[in-house]
Amino acid sequence: MNRIKHHIILEDLKEAKKVKIIVDGEEMEAYEGEMIAAALLANGRKQFRYTKKHHSPRGIFCGIGRCTDCIMTVNGVPNVRTCITPVEDGMVIETQKGVGEWKRGENGV
Amino acid sequence: MYKTSIAVIGGGPAGLSAAIEAAKAGAQVVLIDENSRPGGQLFKQIHKFFGSKEHKAGVRGIDIGKQLLKEAQELGIEVWLNTEVCGIEQNKLLWAVKNKTESVQLLSERIVLATGAMENSIHFPGWTLPGVMGAGAAQTFINIHRVAPGKKVLMIGSGNVGVIVSYQLLQAGCEVTAIVEASPRLGGYGVHTAKVCRAGVPFYTSHTILRALGENKVEGAVIGRLNDKWEFIPGTEKVFEVDTICIATGLTPLAELAWIAGCKFKYIPELGGFVPLHDENMETTIQGIYVAGDITGIEEASSAMEEGRLAGINAAASLGFYSSKQKEKLCNEVRERLDALRQGPFGKMRRIKKQELITSRREIRCHQQQIV
Ligand SMILES: Cc1cc2nc3c(=O)[nH]c(=O)nc-3n(C[C@H](O)[C@H](O)[C@H](O)COP(=O)(O)OP(=O)(O)OC[C@H]3O[C@@H](n4cnc5c(N)ncnc54)[C@H](O)[C@@H]3O)c2cc1C
Numbered sequence A: 001m002n003r004i005k006h007h008i009i010l011e012d013l014k015e016a017k018k019v020k021i022i023v024d025g026e027e028m029e030a031y032e033g034e035m036i037a038a039a040l041l042a043n044g045r046k047q048f049r050y051t052k053k054h055h056s057p058r059g060i061f062c063g064i065g066r067c068t069d070c071i072m073t074v075n076g077v078p079n080v081r082t083c084i085t086p087v088e089d090g091m092v093i094e095t096q097k098g099v100g101e102w103k104r105g106e107n108g109v
Numbered sequence B: 001m002y003k004t005s006i007a008v009i010g011g012g013p014a015g016l017s018a019a020i021e022a023a024k025a026g027a028q029v030v031l032i033d034e035n036s037r038p039g040g041q042l043f044k045q046i047h048k049f050f051g052s053k054e055h056k057a058g059v060r061g062i063d064i065g066k067q068l069l070k071e072a073q074e075l076g077i078e079v080w081l082n083t084e085v086c087g088i089e090q091n092k093l094l095w096a097v098k099n100k101t102e103s104v105q106l107l108s109e110r111i112v113l114a115t116g117a118m119e120n121s122i123h124f125p126g127w128t129l130p131g132v133m134g135a136g137a138a139q140t141f142i143n144i145h146r147v148a149p150g151k152k153v154l155m156i157g158s159g160n161v162g163v164i165v166s167y168q169l170l171q172a173g174c175e176v177t178a179i180v181e182a183s184p185r186l187g188g189y190g191v192h193t194a195k196v197c198r199a200g201v202p203f204y205t206s207h208t209i210l211r212a213l214g215e216n217k218v219e220g221a222v223i224g225r226l227n228d229k230w231e232f233i234p235g236t237e238k239v240f241e242v243d244t245i246c247i248a249t250g251l252t253p254l255a256e257l258a259w260i261a262g263c264k265f266k267y268i269p270e271l272g273g274f275v276p277l278h279d280e281n282m283e284t285t286i287q288g289i290y291v292a293g294d295i296t297g298i299e300e301a302s303s304a305m306e307e308g309r310l311a312g313i314n315a316a317a318s319l320g321f322y323s324s325k326q327k328e329k330l331c332n333e334v335r336e337r338l339d340a341l342r343q344g345p346f347g348k349m350r351r352i353k354k355q356e357l358i359t360s361r362r363e364i365r366c367h368q369q370q371i372v
């Protein structure tokens, strides 16, 4: 676990409500409201997507929603910046290949 | 369509300060930020600030952030979170997307752009591997999200962000294996550099990163020495076993909205690249559009707050909320504090370059007047 529970300057990490997310079909634990990227990193996941042409892996790069390196398919919607999107209970998160696929209609988007 | 007197875009130290000053004057303000929480980069700055008492020296960025939020709340400033501003039309009509789904329009009489900056990258074989990230990204994860990006970190760049984040990585329990600096001299403030030195982190000056190692994620890094022409000297390679490589090689102003609005720019490398021209009141070449903070040149949170105040006071005054005498008094106080911040070798260069921006703005105005 690489969660920073105790810190010299900051207060102890507050125990947030735990929720379940499904990442590539596998159930993982996350804290309610934390960013998807933080939850994945805390679960030891560093690869978030693979590029279209060279299929090379990408992960967290800017951490503030600027670079789109961390995009994944979330609840069927591709290209979601996981570093600035909070987790929700039952969220379905998938590693994105290339530009992803829109599953129109299913999610009402 | 919504309407307001002053719209402030960006809820970092600059935007918050602008909104607070404008609201204090009595103007109706809407503050917009794309994040779920205001504060911009302030809440990840857990180090103590420099300057004098008026600059809140000795107070940590995170606590300054809390104070600003409290003030904004007490003034009843309307804050739109999760709202990304995507366009500015003529006559100051803003187009934004709320909660990634809802399109909204906001017509405002004055606009303050305080959108901040993004980190620069350098490119080397393996720079796209998971595990290579901006130093600010690592800072965001350890101090805000409270998850360590890795166990062993190599820091590229010894400027302020490089040394501050290195120290904060140590505080978070990570190991900082080394700090690599291409220049023969270290680049950060002495106080922060000394702290990292005392913690035993080795510095490699006149060195650069040659490549990141690993297939699917970072497993190591190779660095090498540079000669006085900044060329790599073969045979000087050193290999580090690290799982994270942080890049701290400067920031670039995030000025898309100013471009869209049609503001005039100038390229000033010392300020981070293309920056929108502004006058001594932070007004751009477009009447009624103001800028403040990193968007007008990379500095730090203390100066971003002062610039924000200037923008807020002037936007409010231009709508009649202050007499010109009141306005001048308030602005002069802020300008004095800004000058005091822009001291020392770093600050002086910034003061000169900021003056260059203001002078260029003035020249354009003279030119426009001649045409009229
Ligand atoms: C990741 C990172 C870490 C940093 N760490 C340090 C540090 O430790 N020490 C230091 O001295 N300096 C640091 N800096 C420099 C820092 O930018 C300044 O200290 C200061 O925060 C600048 O204030 P600002 O208000 O101009 O911008 P910011 O604090 O960046 O605030 C800008 C805000 O505007 C929002 N925004 C941008 N575009 C839009 C849009 N279109 N619509 C809606 N909202 C938008 C952004 O999301 C952000 O919340 C860091 C910068 C970055 C990027």
Ligand code: FES
Pocket (backbone or CB within 6 Å): A059, A060, A061, A062, A063, A064, A065, A066, A067, A068, A069, A070, A071, A081, A082, A083, A084
């Ligand atoms: S890491 Fe850059 S957008 Fe998420």
